[in-house]
Amino acid sequence: MSTVIADFAVPAEASAGTDSPEARMRAAKEAARETARLTSDRKTAALEAIASALVAASADIIAANARDLSRGAEEGIGDALLDRLRLDEKRVQALAAAVREVASLPDPVGRVVGGHRMPNGVALEQVRVPFGVVGAIYEARPNVTVDIAALALRSGNAAVLRGGSAARESNTVLVQVMRDALASVGITPEAIQTVDDFGRVGATAMMHGRGLIDVLVPRGSAGLIETVVTESTVPVIETGAGVxxxxxxxxxxxxxxxxxxxxxxxxxxxxxxxxxxxxxxxxxxxxxxxxxxxxxxxxxxxxxxxxxxxxxxxxxxxxxxxxxxxxxxxxxxxxxxxxxxxxxxxxxxxxxxxxxxxxxxxxxxxxxxxxxxxxxxxxxxxxxxxxTDGGEFGFGAEVGISTQKLHARGPMGLAELTSTKWLARGAGQTRA
Amino acid sequence: MSTVIADFAVPAEASAGTDSPEARMRAAKEAARETARLTSDRKTAALEAIASALVAASADIIAANARDLSRGAEEGIGDALLDRLRLDEKRVQALAAAVREVASLPDPVGRVVGGHRMPNGVALEQVRVPFGVVGAIYEARPNVTVDIAALALRSGNAAVLRGGSAARESNTVLVQVMRDALASVGITPEAIQTVDDFGRVGATAMMHGRGLIDVLVPRGSAGLIETVVTESTVPVIETGAGVxxxxxxxxxxxxxxxxxxxxxxxxxxxxxxxxxxxxxxxxxxxxxxxxxxxxxxxxxxxxxxxxxxxxxxxxxxxxxxxxxxxxxxxxxxxxxxxxxxxxxxxxxxxxxxxxxxxxxxxxxxxxxxxxxxxxxxxxxxxxxxxxTDGGEFGFGAEVGISTQKLHARGPMGLAELTSTKWLARGAGQTRA
Structure with missing residues (x-):
């Protein structure tokens, strides 16, 4: 099973303490405190900056992608996979357009979803809050890298990404471009992390990152999803498989x-x-x-x-x-x-x-x-x-389609990347 | 870790195919098809029957409990635990009263929680549905056996229970009384199952019962909760620990x-x-x-x-x-x-x-x-x-207090024992 995500070699530096998957997850967790409190306006500005930066970096992105494509061709990964992997000028434009669309979606954070006054006068309010750190483990398509980061950010979360080895060079550049764009608008770049360069160790660390990864979304083949669901000790949202x-x-x-x-x-x-x-x-x-x-x-x-x-x-x-x-x-x-x-x-x-x-x-x-x-x-x-699709259902963008019953079922929109918390405001009340 | 729930011996029959934890979980799954479609009126009648049956069986319940208490005293489990374990006439009455209170709660199943018409005319509706099979792994207090079964049933679910070894004889009688009460009103008794008699094997089977257990709720010590969260491959709602x-x-x-x-x-x-x-x-x-x-x-x-x-x-x-x-x-x-x-x-x-x-x-x-x-x-x-309590929050009864962010956070009421599904009604629409 684990071969599904053990698909490239682990570099020596994976065990180094100062730069490890754990260190990056910790940095994301720390950054999530900042992203959770960003106003909608600032999140919109960040996403607009990311969209512009992607277009501006087209040449670099396409060059990195060409290296992935030629390695893929050498390794004989097949035409269908090569096509899903491919980024050209038009597809980079589409990536940026998708980010702009996410920027235009209503911000779920802070929405009051319930509440009432307790008989003793304590005012209860249930409000939407970001999860904190959203993790994603996925396969070939580099657009998932950008989609998940944008959706996570719009909903006030930090993101830790682990893409497929086939798209590794493309993903490295995409993540760097997005991080630089965040920094350019004064938001910590640590809000977007990749653990691609740690190979299997990175994925394993995410699946076992209790306290560091608040929710993990696998996207890809049935085998990958099964591995993530079975091996993870962090909460997982199971997506996708459709008979x-x-x-x-x-x-x-x-x-x-x-x-x-x-x-x-x-x-x-x-x-x-x-x-x-x-x-x-x-x-x-x-x-x-x-x-x-x-x-x-x-x-x-x-x-x-x-x-x-x-x-x-x-x-x-x-x-x-x-x-x-x-x-x-x-x-x-x-x-x-x-x-x-x-x-x-x-x-x-x-x-x-x-x-x-x-x-x-x-x-x-x-x-x-x-x-x-x-x-x-x-x-x-x-x-x-x-x-059955987030766009068709009117959610504007889609994190994935949940086939589990816990938390989210069916197409997931931005609200499904949030949790809630209860706020209670009293004036000295104690329990009788 | 696993010692926390490996707290009594596994009987030889645990490996028998005809009566195994898997067979009981399968029976619960099958029964859940029936409980999911029960009207509120029938569920109310079932819960009233359970409440009456508990009172009628007081003598048997208290006798079984006395055996648990004397074994517990011999084993030196301590006064605090003995007190939590103890059932007397008054506590059995309280168990029945709690079931009647659950019977009086609004039925969450079938509630329409969202919906709209797609631009092409397809009518979308999001409705509350039962999870299917709710599993619970818990410790000494026998009232949890009755509470979880009642809450599961009210929300249209079947229940698979795994109580603590200290309350084993009490739980056996409580489960039998509830099953008989279901049968007396024409509902399959398979909707309430225990795997107590399989010891550790029963708990392990539940934690790995993918496709059979739809959600698993651990209730008890931090050690028990940690074990269930770490070992389970089924979706878990983490409850309770409160620093x-x-x-x-x-x-x-x-x-x-x-x-x-x-x-x-x-x-x-x-x-x-x-x-x-x-x-x-x-x-x-x-x-x-x-x-x-x-x-x-x-x-x-x-x-x-x-x-x-x-x-x-x-x-x-x-x-x-x-x-x-x-x-x-x-x-x-x-x-x-x-x-x-x-x-x-x-x-x-x-x-x-x-x-x-x-x-x-x-x-x-x-x-x-x-x-x-x-x-x-x-x-x-x-x-x-x-x-911070389901009763104080006005939920009428409490499944537990979730400390995770997925699905439920804070006190959980009946709605938190349900999922949703989307219904789509069209007139021949296809996607362009």
Whole structure:
């Protein structure tokens, strides 16, 4: 398991006391006292400075990224990964634009979310406060480095980052540019830290950084997330893995079924809210499966079907039991005929990762039963699973999509990077 | 560390497949599908049935408890523990009354906490849902068995319980009584499980029950909590440990300072919201320390003071560095003179467990700075720290007091035993 994040060598200086992962986490913790008290105006100014600095440093960023790309190409990491890793002029502009968007979001810190006066007169108030230090462990895409730092800062947190080895040179420059930008507006640069240069030791230190990391967000493959969840002793928000289902029942309009399944599979197959398995009620199979399958195949999708599906779709390849648990993240789709809604719900209970499921139906009882009984972060009727997204939900930016039940569930916005505290104002009251 | 919960022998049947901790957690998970969909009326009826059954079974409960007490006495567990363990007619009545109080609380499940219509017309709704299976690992007091089961059930959850070995016979009967009561109103008894009879294996299985335990709440000593937090791979809500501070500044009215410190220390010294350390600003020491100390000493409190305190309080015993980190949970109080508010804040940063701190002051700037900068679940001005309590906060019942920042912070009520899910209702929408 730990090989997932033990992906580059540990430099000798990792054990040095003066510059260690612990020292950087401590510096972040100290900086978090400052960021927690920044006004919204100052945080906006800091984010604007970061956005401008990124654009100004385009050439350096692209040069560092080119070194990552050529090392990646030598190591044969594959075209898809190389593409996710690549930064060009346009993508650096997009990074800066994303930071400006975060700068424009309402500041969650200080929002009063509850309160009342106790019978004895003590005034209670529950207010949003930053977590303190947000940690992130993630993989190839260097834009996560900038996104998480910006979101953390907007919500008054310091950030400790551990990116993938493939993006190491890019991330080093991005972090330096952001730190310099903070310093340029009079905010401590220690609010943004990386432990990339400590390799596995850095990630391990974060996972065990009790008292130094207030919340840790893993973003990446199922293997990375599993490692972080299992190994961490700090609080973790589990994100992402999406074995997403769509159920078609016998009242589903053919055009809704076809358009939603195609959209959910084809529009962006590599992301967690793309559909992976379509379950068709037996009574609807003859009517819906051929048309839905044709539309999918016309878009280049390979259908992995059970025997019932393959009778209706000659081009389908056989699906084995392992397919039901698979997050394809590609133009592959598992399809299965189930006897009835009970069968669909049982399949989802067994194989869903609790991300998003949708039913296509016009029967009110079936829809309400599906919405009530499916235990996932987002449960839909007659809509594409691709809508499970912070931007689509109107949060403006997205930290990730939580698939756990503690603290945050579904798309996480800025508020999910905050905690609360209770303030109590009295005039000498004691407890009777 | 693990000795804390490895406190009785593992019976041979622990490894049997048909009745194992895993099998019981699975049964709870299955039962949680039923409890999640119970109406409030049925949950109320179930809790009323449990309350009545507890009273009806008083004789059996007290007999089992007597066996625990005599074993405890033989093993020399001490009078304080024996008292916490003891159940008599009156305490069983109190258990039942607590269950009836939980039955009367508003049901959090199904409450709509947010929502809006997406620009494309998809209707989004965020609703409260039960976690599923709530686990609790706790120590001597058998009332926790009933409290947690009742709170879990009211919020639509199943419960898996692991009590302390000292209360094992009492807990066995309490769980059986509650299970029978559920069955008597047509609800599956599998919704309340104990793994007490599996000893350490039961606790370990819970801590590693990913997919079976949705949230785990440890209640008890700092050692038990530390073990559960460190070892668990399931989400944990950290509760309780309270190195609680009160700061007295030079504007503090003497009567407020004296009454609040005495109340916070003496009213119930053994609980987490009792004050453990009083910090006095140097400019206020001569005026406040003698009077506050006299009032404390008159109530039987032993003061552990630094040199400055001992100059003013001849009866104080010397405080060492270890005292500042100590949760006395007794009629002992650490007192220290600090140079100024900065010194008080630095001391709190170093030693607080993030539970509750209070400042006694009439200076608006000092109060606001204290409320803003102290990073604890509850930060007070001019009120006793004993008010940090679910009952006092108006939650009606208390799952525990969270000292972490994820999910819940401060006193936890029923809402904190729920998660949310998003429901999306569309009419064929796809993502552009």
């Amino acid at each position: 997403v289902h769509i159920v078609l029942d016998d009242t589903a309009p053919l055009d809704w079924a076809r358009d939603i399944v195609v959209n959910a599979k084809v529009q962006r197959p590599s992301v967690c809210n793309a559909v992976e398995t379509v379950l068709v009620l037996r009574s609807a199979a003859d009517r819906l499966v051929p048309a839905v399958a044709s539309a999918l195949i016309a878009q280049g999708v390979t259908i992995h079907g059970d025997d019932d599906i393959r009778r209706l779709v000659p081009d389908a390849v056989p699906a084995g039991d392992e397919d039901w648990a698979l997050e394809h993240l590609s133009l592959d789709l598992s399809m299965r005929v189930v006897d009835d809604l009970d069968g669909a719900l049982a399949h989802i209970r067994q194989y869903s990762t609790g991300h998003t499921e949708s039913i296509i139906s016009t029967d009110a009882l079936s829809i309400e039963r599906f919405l009530a009984e499916v235990d996932s972060a987002v449960v839909m009727a007659n809509a594409s699973t691709r809508f | 609680v501070h009160i700061v007295l500044d030079d504007t503090a009215p003497l009567d407020w300072a004296r009454d609040i410190v005495v109340n916070a220390k003496v009213q119930r010294p053994s609980v987490c919201n009792a004050v453990e350390t009083v910090l006095v600003l140097r400019s206020a020491a001569d005026r406040l320390v003698p009077a506050v100390a006299s009032a404390l000493i008159a109530q039987g409190v032993t003061i552990h003071g630094d040199d400055d305190i001992r100059r003013l309080v001849p009866d104080a015993v010397p405080a060492g560095d270890e005292d500042w980190a100590l949760e006395h949970l007794s009629l002992d109080l650490s007192m220290r003179v600090v140079d100024d508010l900065d010194g008080a804040l630095a001391h709190i940063r170093q030693y607080s467990t993030g539970h509750t701190e209070s400042i006694i002051s009439t200076d608006a700037l000092s109060i606001e700075r204290f409320l803003a900068e102290v990073d604890s679940a509850v930060v007070m001005a001019n009120a006793s720290t004993r008010f």
